Amino acid sequence: MDQAARRIPVAAPVGRPSHARRTGGALLLSPAVILLLIWSLVPLAMTLWYSVRRYNLVDPTQVGFAGASNYVYLLTDPDFITALLNTAILVGGVLVITVGLGTLLAVLFDQSFLGRGIARVLVISPFFVMPTVSALLWKNLMLHPIYGVYSAMMRAVGLTPVDWLSRYPLATLVMIVSWEWLPFAILILLTAIQSLDAEQKEAARMDGAGPLAQFRYIILPHLSRAITVVIMIETIFLLAVFAEISVTTAGGPGVASTNLAFLIYSRALLQFDVGGASAGGVVAIVIANIVAAFLLRAVARNLEA
Amino acid sequence: MATVELRDIRKTYSDEEIIKGVSLTIHDREFVVFVGPSGCGKSTLLRMIAGLEDISAGELLIDGVRANEKGPAERGLAMVFQSYALYPHMNVYRNMEFSLRLAGMPVAERRQRIADVARILQLEPYLDHKPGQLSGGQRQRVAIGRAIVRNPKVFLFDEPLSNLDAALRGQMRVELATLHRRLGATTIYVTHDQVEAMTMADRIVVLRKGVVEQIGTPLDLYHRPRNLFVAQFMGSPTMNVLPAHIVSVTDHAATVTTGPLTVTVPVDAGSLQPGAAVTLGVRPEHIGLDVAGAPQGLVEISERLGAATLLHVRLSDGRQIVVQTGGDNMNAPDSAVGVTPDPAHCHLFDADGAALDRLAAHPLQVGS
Ligand SMILES: Nc1ncnc2c1ncn2[C@@H]1O[C@H](COP(=O)(O)OP(=O)(O)O)[C@@H](O)[C@H]1O
Ligand SMILES: [Mg+2]
Numbered sequence: 234m235d236q237a238a239r240r241i242p243v244a245a246p247v248g249r250p251s252h253a254r255r256t257g258g259a260l261l262l263s264p265a266v267i268l269l270l271i272w273s274l275v276p277l278a279m280t281l282w283y284s285v286r287r288y289n290l291v292d293p294t295q296v297g298f299a300g301a302s303n304y305v306y307l308l309t310d311p312d313f314i315t316a317l318l319n320t321a322i323l324v325g326g327v328l329v330i331t332v333g334l335g336t337l338l339a340v341l342f343d344q345s346f347l348g349r350g351i352a353r354v355l356v357i358s359p360f361f362v363m364p365t366v367s368a369l370l371w372k373n374l375m376l377h378p379i380y381g382v383y384s385a386m387m388r389a390v391g392l393t394p395v396d397w398l399s400r401y402p403l404a405t406l407v408m409i410v411s412w413e414w415l416p417f418a419i420l421i422l423l424t425a426i427q428s429l430d431a432e433q434k435e436a437a438r439m440d441g442a443g444p445l446a447q448f449r450y451i452i453l454p455h456l457s458r459a460i461t462v463v464i465m466i467e468t469i470f471l472l473a474v475f476a477e478i479s480v481t482t483a484g485g486p487g488v489a490s491t492n493l494a495f496l497i498y499s500r501a502l503l504q505f506d507v508g509g510a511s512a513g514g515v516v517a518i519v520i521a522n523i524v525a526a527f528l529l530r531a532v533a534r535n536l537e538a
Numbered sequence: 539m540a541t542v543e544l545r546d547i548r549k550t551y552s553d554e555e556i557i558k559g560v561s562l563t564i565h566d567r568e569f570v571v572f573v574g575p576s577g578c579g580k581s582t583l584l585r586m587i588a589g590l591e592d593i594s595a596g597e598l599l600i601d602g603v604r605a606n607e608k609g610p611a612e613r614g615l616a617m618v619f620q621s622y623a624l625y626p627h628m629n630v631y632r633n634m635e636f637s638l639r640l641a642g643m644p645v646a647e648r649r650q651r652i653a654d655v656a657r658i659l660q661l662e663p664y665l666d667h668k669p670g671q672l673s674g675g676q677r678q679r680v681a682i683g684r685a686i687v688r689n690p691k692v693f694l695f696d697e698p699l700s701n702l703d704a705a706l707r708g709q710m711r712v713e714l715a716t717l718h719r720r721l722g723a724t725t726i727y728v729t730h731d732q733v734e735a736m737t738m739a740d741r742i743v744v745l746r747k748g749v750v751e752q753i754g755t756p757l758d759l760y761h762r763p764r765n766l767f768v769a770q771f772m773g774s775p776t777m778n779v780l781p782a783h784i785v786s787v788t789d790h791a792a793t794v795t796t797g798p799l800t801v802t803v804p805v806d807a808g809s810l811q812p813g814a815a816v817t818l819g820v821r822p823e824h825i826g827l828d829v830a831g832a833p834q835g836l837v838e839i840s841e842r843l844g845a846a847t848l849l850h851v852r853l854s855d856g857r858q859i860v861v862q863t864g865g866d867n868m869n870a871p872d873s874a875v876g877v878t879p880d881p882a883h884c885h886l887f888d889a890d891g892a893a894l895d896r897l898a899a900h901p902l903q904v905g906s
Contacts, residue, residue, distance in 0.1 A: 432621050438610045439590075439611065442611075454628075457627075
């Protein structure tokens, strides 16, 4: 009893320096934190502010509060629903293709074959091409209905060339963006495959697992973490695909290939409706956060195991 | 019934021959240990038997049937790897179930088998643990369980105990020996540790650089090593070897001298003449201390193991030998001692390292 009573005053001074140290630490951290806050909070606040304002760049008479009308106008706009759907298709399509194909190719590139080093460099190289450049490359060099490589190939076998970007704009965009992101998926997944313990595969062989069973029960579970990481990183970037759309289809025909990012751009800088664009921006932030929350939870669970 | 026969098995990796012709017959229910220093090709040999490596030349017969071309699963063998190679995302039950599931065994039968094996290996409380949640010894048991559930013809072990600490290793050694007695399965066990080989094997195969140096029972190898390499590799502490000269030769013994020691060893000296250079080998446990006679060396270090004491003695000619004495031996460092090798337990090796035939048989020794 006596001892316990005496211990309390001893404990108190221990707490005080650590408290002081914490304030000191916070003080030293503050420039970085404040800079970051300005960096992200000010644009966010301005977006929120504009989204409830009447604000059109070509009509200075439109001023004052709009209330929720910018949001109502946006959410009831059929273009917005289309853009939302297009975003989902673009993100989902590219994810399926890059992760699916990426896993298969990673397994293939893990085998030893002649010229594997060169092949690996080649398969990674699209990642180093800028989005605008690769979009131009696909649009003019590969898919152009008159002098594109694919058109030439189709003509060579007697088929009529297809104007891919106007006939199947969204599917073509999915293809182009997948081409850009496949190397990333392969890179991550190949590294992950190479960390698989060779004795595990041998144990599976002894247990009677053929190549398919090994893939299904050994390699795929081993890759699950890397796959989650690929999905998360790609999703963040794919939600904001812009350059490819701007260069190839400009969101068209109509709004057939307009995603959320491009819709906001077209509202603000093609229709000069800053208020409406800001409302779109806020909606995009909300969506991105919902997706991020789901992904983070999935990743956290996967990394824990 | 499960026998394994190796006929002049060879392995070549890009022009370099790693296994240089191994021939061996492993009988049903036999526990055979491949032992040798690191890099001598033990794992390679085992992996060829398992079917994980191609056999470059020679023939492998399992139960009398050629198995060179069979895949690892078709050979009916099970292997325990050094790293255990458990499937990390499956729990213990699923790890053991994997091969049965792939073989299409009905669920009820699988459950029964796994329950039996888990009971034998005391793994019942851990069936839904993932390998990452288990200790080294438990992982080891899961790896063994995964091998047992398949009911294989032959068990293959590749240094299964080398990732365990010394105490656990001793315990697992006993468990493995008990398990072998209980299951009676033909077993091939690879290790670089001669203690494991001596304690568990029915027969030991000593390998060096892809060549079989000697095959025999543990006591065979201990008492009648065929050459200097086997003599020094088997037994702990290591056999003392001293360069010596032959003084005189009779029909049933050769007298040799080395430094302050002269020993008459009961061996068949063959064509060796007096003056020939030989190597005298004598194990620390076969050297006595001579209190009465003139001192022949100084104790440099005494290692007290409790049950025994290892005296490192510097002989008067400068060579060092190890003498094993009782745990109560009082000799401190720097005390002068006389040493007397037991002639009946001395070994002589000719200039090429080949052992001269020993004429004194050990009572326990099984004829080779
Ligand atoms: N895949 C391989 N390619 C070339 N050399 C190999 C290969 N695997 C093993 N070796 C060589 O074969 C020799 C024997 O290896 P190993 O059987 O693993 O020895 P250990 O007796 O230690 O198990 C070593 O010298 C090793 O370098
Ligand atoms: Mg090895």
